[in-house]
Amino acid sequence: MCEHDLHLRVVLNEPLYGGNIGSTARVLKNFGFHDLVLVNPCPIDKEAWMMAQHARDLLGNARICGSLQEATADSNLIVGTTGARGETTGRHLRIPAYPPERIREKLNCKSGCVSIVFGREDHGLTNEELMMCDLLVSIPTSDEYPIMNLSHAVSVVLYELCDIVIGDVPLANRSDLNLLYGHIEDVLRDLNYPVHKRHKTALMLRRIFGRAELTAREVSTMRGILRLTSYHVGSQSGEGSADTRSD
């Protein structure tokens, strides 16, 4: 990937049916993409090769990973897909789930590697997997039958993202982002932020920064602030008196 390029990767996390893997490969090629990564997939069977049709080359080149972390390690942005729009529990975890057109708007004129992660056919992405994502996307389906077939969901998302305008605003690196998020948790701990709210609040901050498409410079500046905070709080050990509202 050149420095000023927007590279789109489709990650199928533990897909259960070869037919869906093959269909997904075809959809990628239909929309001009080529980077398909499979995390612990079912066997690439006859059905997979049949459904791939003229995208068998792309299916053959799909990278197979042992974990979602490995699959997205070099991604500047990780976008998770979810059918549930989180009206009930786990608000910080799922909200906001953007419609695909909003993701297109957000990615316009950016550069970097963006992984779009699709979950298992039966249960989607687990809460742990959703937590690894910076941004969530949800296709606006009918309440009567909201669950789409995996490769159909891929079609809709790639259709929206296939005509993104590539720009020169570089997204922050995954490793810098991970350091930022780790640093946030450290600071919350240093601040004696209530243990039972700490994780939820860290996730809320992750969602805020995730949807802000941070640049490298912004991440660097924020980490500087966090370092300074840790330093001062540390020098007044035990005096953490921060605001502890998590909502």
Add this chain to the structure above:
Amino acid sequence: MCEHDLHLRVVLNEPLYGGNIGSTARVLKNFGFHDLVLVNPCPIDKEAWMMAQHARDLLGNARICGSLQEATADSNLIVGTTGARGETTGRHLRIPAYPPERIREKLNCKSGCVSIVFGREDHGLTNEELMMCDLLVSIPTSDEYPIMNLSHAVSVVLYELCDIVIGDVPLANRSDLNLLYGHIEDVLRDLNYPVHKRHKTALMLRRIFGRAELTAREVSTMRGILRLTSYHVGSQSGEGSADTRSD
């Protein structure tokens, strides 16, 4: 259908694989639609029922027709889907093929029955079938591999059309439109319009009116003009000296 309503119908013309029919039924239900019509389909086999998943009711209610004409008889607007974007031959036949988002814009605030027609998995719609359509839609796919799986194409189109704002501008009836198009051919004949260009020009006019989403009143007014033209030309039999440029 109530008078002020936009009703969307999906017509699969001679589909070859049961799996695609079942998948299409599921996609309709995913996006809140329910009117599926099949023209001379392959048998609704085990694969079809399996792929329909929780849309088996919709699949069971699909209407089966013996011709595309029968399937679209009561449609105010017939939208044909095409992979080929007609850069070479048959310009009037295929151009303009709009991207799905333009069809959404065109249908916003309209009322009536709109049939979206999808062709066979192998050869799409024939020229005769495309001629029956008022408007054409084409998904912007990659030149390297432009041909999408049937049910994936349905997904993309229905995704675009699922949030149309229903309005109260009633589209013209199919029977009135057919009378208009028939009348146009009559007038071209009365005008001694060159025989070899007549069909092409009639089709061009059909495309122009097709993309103009005519109302009943507009069709009525134009038929009045054509009647008057026929009357005057008829009274000067043999003196047709019309402009014969077809492009």
